[in-house]
Amino acid sequence: xxxxxxxxxxxxxxxxxxxxxxxxxxxxxxxxxxxxxxxxxxxxxxxxxxxxxxxxxxxxxxxxxxxxxxxxxxxxxxxxxxxxxxxxxxxxxxxxxxxxxxxxxxxxxxxxxxxxxxxxxxxxxxxxxxxxxxxxxxxxxxxxxxxxxxxxxxxxxxxxxxxxxxxxxxxxxxxxxxxxxxxxxxxxxxxxxxxxxxxxxxxxxxxxxxxxxxxxxxxxxxxxxxxxxxxxxxxxxxxxxxxxxxxxxxxxxxxxxxxxxxxxxxxxxxxxxxxxxxxxxxxxxxxxxxxxxxxxxxxxxxxxxxxxxxxxxxxxxxxxxxxxxxxxxxxxxxxxxxxxxxxxxxxxxxxxxxxxxxxxxxxxxxxxxxxxxxxxxxxxxxxxxxxxxxxxxxxxxxxxxxxxxxxxxxxxxxxxxxxxxxxxxxxxxxxxxxxxxxxxxxxxxxxxxxxxxxxxxxxxxxx
Amino acid sequence: xxxxxxxxxxxxxxxxxxxxxxxxxxxxxxxxxxxxxxxxxxxxxxxxxxxxxxxxxxxxxxxxxxxxxxxxxxxxxxxxxxxxxxxxxxxxxxxxxxxxxxxxxxxxxxxxxxxxxxxxxxxxxxxxxxxxxxxxxxxxxxxxxxxxxxxxxxxxxxxxxxxxxxxxxxxxxxxxxxxxxxxxxxxxxxxxxxxxxxxxxxxxxxxxxxxxxxxxxxxxxxxxxxxxxxxxxxxxxxxxxxxxxxxxxxxxxxxxxxxxxxxxxxxxxxxxxxxxxxxxxxxxxxxxxxxxxxxxxxxxxxxxxxxxxxxxxxxxxxxxxxxxxxxxxxxxxxxxxxxxxxxxxxxxxxxxxxxxxxxxxxxxxxxxxxxxxxxxxxxxxxxxxxxxxxxxxxxxxxxxxxxxxxxxxxxxxxxxxxxxxxxxxxxxxxxxxxxxxxxxxxxxxxxxxxxxxxxxxxxxxxx
Numbered sequence: 001x002x003x004x005x006x007x008x009x010x011x012x013x014x015x016x017x018x019x020x021x022x023x024x025x026x027x028x029x030x031x032x033x034x035x036x037x038x039x040x041x042x043x044x045x046x047x048x049x050x051x052x053x054x055x056x057x058x059x060x061x062x063x064x065x066x067x068x069x070x071x072x073x074x075x076x077x078x079x080x081x082x083x084x085x086x087x088x089x090x091x092x093x094x095x096x097x098x099x100x101x102x103x104x105x106x107x108x109x110x111x112x113x114x115x116x117x118x119x120x121x122x123x124x125x126x127x128x129x130x131x132x133x134x135x136x137x138x139x140x141x142x143x144x145x146x147x148x149x150x151x152x153x154x155x156x157x158x159x160x161x162x163x164x165x166x167x168x169x170x171x172x173x174x175x176x177x178x179x180x181x182x183x184x185x186x187x188x189x190x191x192x193x194x195x196x197x198x199x200x201x202x203x204x205x206x207x208x209x210x211x212x213x214x215x216x217x218x219x220x221x222x223x224x225x226x227x228x229x230x231x232x233x234x235x236x237x238x239x240x241x242x243x244x245x246x247x248x249x250x251x252x253x254x255x256x257x258x259x260x261x262x263x264x265x266x267x268x269x270x271x272x273x274x275x276x277x278x279x280x281x282x283x284x285x286x287x288x289x290x291x292x293x294x295x296x297x298x299x300x301x302x303x304x305x306x307x308x309x310x311x312x313x314x315x316x317x318x319x320x321x322x323x324x325x326x327x328x329x330x331x332x333x334x335x336x337x338x339x340x341x342x343x344x345x346x347x348x349x350x351x352x353x354x355x356x357x358x359x360x361x362x363x364x365x366x367x368x369x370x371x372x373x374x375x376x377x378x379x380x381x382x383x384x385x386x387x388x389x390x391x392x393x394x395x396x397x398x399x400x401x402x403x404x405x406x407x408x409x410x411x412x413x414x415x416x417x418x419x420x421x422x423x424x425x426x427x428x429x430x431x432x433x434x435x436x437x438x439x440x441x442x443x444x445x446x447x448x449x450x451x452x453x454x455x456x457x458x459x460x461x462x463x
Numbered sequence: 464x465x466x467x468x469x470x471x472x473x474x475x476x477x478x479x480x481x482x483x484x485x486x487x488x489x490x491x492x493x494x495x496x497x498x499x500x501x502x503x504x505x506x507x508x509x510x511x512x513x514x515x516x517x518x519x520x521x522x523x524x525x526x527x528x529x530x531x532x533x534x535x536x537x538x539x540x541x542x543x544x545x546x547x548x549x550x551x552x553x554x555x556x557x558x559x560x561x562x563x564x565x566x567x568x569x570x571x572x573x574x575x576x577x578x579x580x581x582x583x584x585x586x587x588x589x590x591x592x593x594x595x596x597x598x599x600x601x602x603x604x605x606x607x608x609x610x611x612x613x614x615x616x617x618x619x620x621x622x623x624x625x626x627x628x629x630x631x632x633x634x635x636x637x638x639x640x641x642x643x644x645x646x647x648x649x650x651x652x653x654x655x656x657x658x659x660x661x662x663x664x665x666x667x668x669x670x671x672x673x674x675x676x677x678x679x680x681x682x683x684x685x686x687x688x689x690x691x692x693x694x695x696x697x698x699x700x701x702x703x704x705x706x707x708x709x710x711x712x713x714x715x716x717x718x719x720x721x722x723x724x725x726x727x728x729x730x731x732x733x734x735x736x737x738x739x740x741x742x743x744x745x746x747x748x749x750x751x752x753x754x755x756x757x758x759x760x761x762x763x764x765x766x767x768x769x770x771x772x773x774x775x776x777x778x779x780x781x782x783x784x785x786x787x788x789x790x791x792x793x794x795x796x797x798x799x800x801x802x803x804x805x806x807x808x809x810x811x812x813x814x815x816x817x818x819x820x821x822x823x824x825x826x827x828x829x830x831x832x833x834x835x836x837x838x839x840x841x842x843x844x845x846x847x848x849x850x851x852x853x854x855x856x857x858x859x860x861x862x863x864x865x866x867x868x869x870x871x872x873x874x875x876x877x878x879x880x881x882x883x884x885x886x887x888x889x890x891x892x893x894x895x896x897x898x899x900x901x902x903x904x905x906x907x908x909x910x911x912x913x914x915x916x917x918x919x920x921x922x923x924x925x926x
Contacts, residue, residue, distance in 0.1 A: 103701060103810035126707075148650045159648060161657075162625075175897040182808035184838045185622060185878035187611045187661045188886075188893050189920060190902050194624075194657035198650045215707035238566060244589075244678035286749035345645035347566035375647045415648035423651075430651050434638045438909065439653050445904030457652060 001085065002042035006063040010045060010087075013055040020044040029088055032073040032080045033135070034422055035336050036386050039081050041068070041088040048093050050207040053170045056089055057205065061172060066454045069201040071112055071140030074133075075147060076339055077420030079200045083455035089205060091142055097121050098208070104182045106165055108210045111142030115149075118211075128216035130157035133416070134327060142206040148198035150416030152323070155374035156248040156282070157214075159416065161197045166210035169196060171203075172447035182210065195442070200418050201453035203446040220248065220282035221292045222316035225299050226273040226306040230254055230357070233275040234350030236302045237373045240279075241346060243298060245291050249280040250374030251323045254353075257330060257368040257381075261322050264329035269322055273305060275353075277373065278323045280316070326370040327381075334366070334383035338395055341423075342406045343377040343415030352406070356380050359401055363394040377415035403429070424459040464548065465505035469526040473508065473550075476518040483507040492551055495536040495543045496598070497885055498799050499849050502544050504531065504551040511556050513670040516633045519552055520668065524635060529917045532664040534575055534603030537596075538610060539802055540883030542663045546918035552668060554605055560584050561671070567645045569628055571673045574605030578612075581674075591679035593620035596879070597790060605669045611661035613879030615786070618837035619711040619745075620677075622879065624660045629673035632659060634666075635910035645673065658905070663881050664916035666909040683711065683745035684755045685779035688762050689736040689769040693717055693820070696738040697813030699765045700836045703742075704809060706761060708754050712743040713837030714786045717816075720793060720831040720844075724785050727792035732785055736768060738816075740836065741786045743779070789833040790842075797829070797846035801858055804886075805869045806840040806878030815869070819843050822864055826857040840878035866892070887922040 010019060020026065021043050030040045042065075047053045060067040066086030073080045082088050094110035100122055101107070107122055107129065115136040119129050132151035133139055139149070145167070150159045166180035179192035196203060227233040233252055240247065253261070253276050262269040269276070281291040292309070299307050310316035331337040344352050353369070356378075360367045371378040380402065382395040403413055403426050413419075413426035428436055440458060443450070473482060483489065484506050493503045505528075510516045523530040529549030536543045545551050557573035563585055564570070570585055570592065578599040582592050595614035596602055602612065608630070613622045629643035642655035659666060690696040696715055703710065716724070716739050725732040732739070744754040755772070762770050773779035794800040807815050816832070819841075823830045834841040843865065845858040866876055866889050876882075876889035891899055903921060906913070 101808075101810070103705065104808045105704065148654075150648055154648060161654075171897075171901070177894075177897055177901065179894075179898070181873045181875060183806040183840075183873070183875050183878065184809070185613055185617060185806050185835075185840050186875040187879055187881050188875045188877045189882060189890050189898065190905055191611075191624075191657055191661050192898070192901065194654055194660075195905075197657075198654050215709070241568070242566065246678070284747060284750045284753075287747045290747075343646040343648050345564075345567045346647070347564070372648075377646075377648050410644045410646070412644060412646050412649040412651045414651045415646065416650055418650050419652060427652050431640075431642075434634075434640055435642070435652065435655070438634070438640065438655065441908030442653055442658075442905060445908045446901065 002065060003063065006059055006065060007043065009059045009062070010043065010056070013059065014045060014047070014052055018046045018048070018052070030082060032075040032078060034076055034078045034420070035338065037078045037081050037421060039083050040085060041082040042085050044088040044090055046090050046093045050168070050170070050176065053089070053205050053207050054174055054176065056087065057170050057172065058174050060087055060451050061174065061449060064449060065451065067451050068453050069205050071143040072138045074135035074139045075143065075420060076417040077422040079147060079418050079420035079456055081421060083421060092140065094207070100125055101182065105213045106182050106210050107213055108208065109141050111140065111206045111209060113141045115139050115141060115144055122213050123216070126216070127213040129163065129211060129213055131160045131163060141209050145197055145206060145209060146199065146201050147418040148416065150372065150375070150377065152249045152251060152372065154372055155250055156246045163211045164193060164197050164209065165212050167193050167196055167206055168208035169204040169206050172449060172452050180210070198418070200420060200456050202443060202456055203452060217248070217282035219285050219288050220280050221288050222310035222319050223279040223295060224308045224319040225277045225279065225304040226270060227275045228273070228305050230275040230353045231350045232302055233277050234353050236277060236299060236304065237349055238346060239298050239302060240295065243294055245281065245294055247279050247374060248282045249278060251278040251371070252373035253323060253326055253370040254368060256366065257326050257370045260333050260368055261325050261329040264332060265321070265325055267318070267322060270306070278320060323370070330368045330381050330383060334385060336384045336386040338382040338384060340380050340399055341377070341414045341417040342380060342402060342411060343375065344406055344409050344411035346376045348409045348411065349373060349376055352378060355402065355405055359398050363398040365394055365398055375415065419457045421456060424457060427457065428459050465528060466526065469522055469528060470506065472522050472525070473506065473519070476522065477508060477510070477515055481509045481511070481515070493545060495538040495541060497539050497541045497883070498801065500541045500544050500884060502546050503548060504545040505548050507551040507553055509553050509556045513631070513633070513639065516552065516668050516670050517637055517639065519550065520633050520635065521637050523550055523914045524637065524912060527912060528914065530914050531916050532668050534606040535601045537598035537602045538606065538883060539880040540885040542610060542881050542883035542919055544884060546884060555603065557670070563588055564645065568676045569645050569673050570676055571671065572604050574603065574669045574672060576604045578602050578604060578607055585676050586679070589679070590676040592626065592674060592676055594623045594626060604672050608660055608669060608672060609662065609664050610881040611879065613835065613838070613840065615712045615714060615835065617835055618713055619709045626674045627656060627660050627672065628675050630656050630659055630669055631671035632667040632669050635912060635915050643673070661881070663883060663919050665906060665919055666915060680711070680745035682748050682751050683743050684751050685773035685782050686742040686758060687771045687782045688740045688742065688767040689733060690738045691736065691768050693738040693816045694813045695765055696740050697816050699740060699762060699767065700812055701809060702761050702765060703758065706757055708744065708757055710742050710837060711745045712741060714741040714834070715739070715836035716786060716789055716833040717831060719829065720789050720833045723796055723831055724788050724792040727795060728784070728788055730785060733769070741783055786833070793831045793844050793846060797848060799847045799849040801845040801847060803843050803862055804840070804877045804880040805843060805865060805874060806838065807869055807872050807874035809839045811872045811874065812836060812839055815841060818865065818868055822861050826861040828857055828861055838878065882920045884919060887920060890920065891922050
């Protein structure tokens with residue numbers, strides 16, 4: 001619990017107007033988008049400058065208070081939940097795009113810039129910022145960096161990490177480090193920047209981000225293919241990659257998800273189908289035309305039940321809508337939506353679908369699976385009710401067994417959502433005690449007192 | 464100095480045949496490719512398995528001996544020089560390509576695989592490993608990873624870091640960590656893999672590497688353009704990027720380099736020209752044709768003095784030969800070749816050329832500049848004689864002044880060669896005391912005893 005002296009120090013440093021302390025306001029700031037997780041902060045602060053952030057870190061350090069950074073809290077692993085109370089530092093008001101550098105193809109932003117705002121701002125200048133997490137309409141850039149967010153375009157264009165060129169960060173001791181720059185190559189010393197990406201707020205608070213921009217694709221072509229059997233969809237994915245076609249998007253939804261989406265938005269999806277693939281190829285018109293032909297040939301060869309090709313941009317958006325709606329559609333079906341983030345080498349995709357079907361049956365659950373098929377990154381989602389203890393037990397047993405096999409196949413427990421609170425146990429299994437030990441030592445190197453987003457990533461003795 | 468007990472332990476663990484101890488053999492193993500640097504190891508060991516590497520690390524730790532990893536020692540910053548003697552671990556005999564996985568588009572290799580051997584092996588299967596450092600004919604993959612090597616294709620295809628998917632590494636405590644995998648997305652815990660890339664052997668010894676492969680470009684087109692003025696060449700580079708053309712290669716050589724190359728290989732380069740640009744565009748034939756036309760228009764617009772377009776693959780190789788020969792050609796002119804690795808945001812390229820000319824004049828030196836213009840990564844090379852004390856002083860003053868401005872422009876002291884021994888002072892200037900402090904704490908987290916490649920990267924109290 002924060003004491004009065006710490007609170008006074010915060011007020012003096014920042015002014016009362018940047019602090020939220022009323023219980024009814026704090027209540028809504030103790031969530032992110034992970035179901036079933038909540039914890040009350042003692043105070044939420046809204047810095048408007050790097051100097052403010054340094055002052056807040058100083059107070060946290062002086063009073064040994066947990067410091068949890070957040071933006072829009074769209075995270076899906078509990079990373080921005082203040083598990084031990086203390087100070088939540090909300091970076092949403094530091095939301096200016098500071099520069100779009102058309103000569104060096106970079107954009108420099110404050111941490112709270114909304115992902116889609118950046119996309120739109122650079123698009124106006126004829127440039128392209130590819131990372132497009134599902135929450136891009138409200139998610140912030142610093143959140144994307146801290147979780148290394150993926151998105152629908154990850155297959156061809158990579159994830160957030162691939163676009164971060166420079167970071168400015170306030171460390172636990174109040175010092176500011178700047179790492180990286182606008183040079184496209186930089187091997188001067190350890191790769192701090194690369195270590196900070198995906199560190200989930202446990203090593204420092206980001207105050208500035210420079211990202212790489214690229215020329216946008218000239219055109220794209222969108223396909224929606226339906227399958228009688230989900231394994232066939234998995235095989236189609238493998239065959240497309242083996243044919244050396246790298247679509248910008250190759251997304252999957254299973255039957256349960258198709259039906260939830262149809263219930264929700266009623267756009268005429270065929271409810272009897274076992275799976276759909278949303279595929280987009282983009283680039284130069286000649287390349288897109290050739291890849292579209294090759295795609296159609298492969299979809300025919302594997303005997304896709306139906307293949308729809310978008311007639312125009314509006315039609316393409318309609319085809320993509322089903323996939324963009326998947327999570328919301330599943331979330332409204334049951335009180336609790338347990339969304340996971342299993343990722344396997346692409347060659348194991350079809351086997352993973354089969355396994356999910358077997359486990360769904362074994363544990364008598366309702367599971368909708370969707371995700372980034374091209375990346376081997378699936379979101380098997382258990383639709384359940386957290387008040388039903390037995391069902392929750394079965395849900396956890398389902399995930400335990402799934403992840404055991406995913407790890408045996410050389411996969412990972414998180415492709416893009418991070419570890420946060422929700423997956424600490426799985427991480428320990430993946431990287432082993434040696435890996436955890438090295439992580440702990442790195443954490444101490446940055447934050448000996450352990451004030452930066454404590455309770456995240458690392459499993460504690462009690463857990 | 465190694466004692467007898469340590470030597471016996473090494474012999475017992477590995478067998479005599481894996482050890483080199485004769486002074487005449489050790490002498491040649493104390494160099495890398497950085498001029499003026501040499502240091503004698505006490506013993507050189509050639510492990511043939513991960514188990515061997517663990518045993519060697521155990522001996523080094525037990526006897527507190529410096530452990531310096533090396534491959535072919537083509538490094539250009541002294542990273543593999545055993546400055547404090549001790550054990551050199553030469554990984555060249557662990558040189559098997561363990562797997563080329565055509566389904567997941569990955570290759571898994573031992574650390575000592577030669578870069579070009581990997582390129583050729585995957586090319587046979589219709590795949591492409593893009594990183595092509597200048598030394599690719601003999602450089603090893605682990606060396607490339609430890610220095611995050613670049614190459615001529617970096618502009619479009621990125622550097623070694625962009626292709627590393629998984630690493631297995633022996634840490635100082637003898638434990639083995641595996642980080643990353645064949646999944647294209649992985650955000651489970653801190654990014655060890657990304658921290659290890661570019662860590663120059665100071666955090667652990669790599670024993671296995673999995674790299675990403677991509678489909679090869681279908682075709683390419685090669686241009687050689689000459690300029691009366693080197694600033695014009697810099698402007699051409701900026702205009703090409705601004706036109707949203709990303710060539711696979713965009714390399715520069717100045718007049719001094721042109722003349723050295725012509726002296727060396729006599730291929731008819733026009734000696735009076737101020738600069739040449741070697742430009743390659745690759746990809747789909749339709750894209751290449753369009754980009755080639757756009758390139759020619761830009762080169763005409765900026766008034767390039769001459770533009771040659773390769774007629775066929777053989778002709779393209781001939782055009783590229785001058786650039787591939789640059790370093791060797793410069794190196795034979797004078798007893799000492801001080802090669803630097805300054806990198807600036809692309810928009811500062813033309814200014815950097817002007818600055819190099821001014822400083823060359825001011826310090827009365829012979830300087831040849833070549834490098835990866837498209838990346839803003841230049842290798843200004845002072846041709847001098849290390850026995851001439853006054854000249855060496857002027858050379859160092861030249862670099863000091865150059866780097867001061869490069870850093871002021873937001874550039875970096877190393878684009879692709881690393882810090883090693885040669886650039887420790889410059890690194891400290893770039894990242895500041897705060898950055899150095901964090902690096903030291905990370906180093907201690909991995910290697911508390913400080914046995915892993917000591918003397919590298921970090922400036923000591925005495926320096």
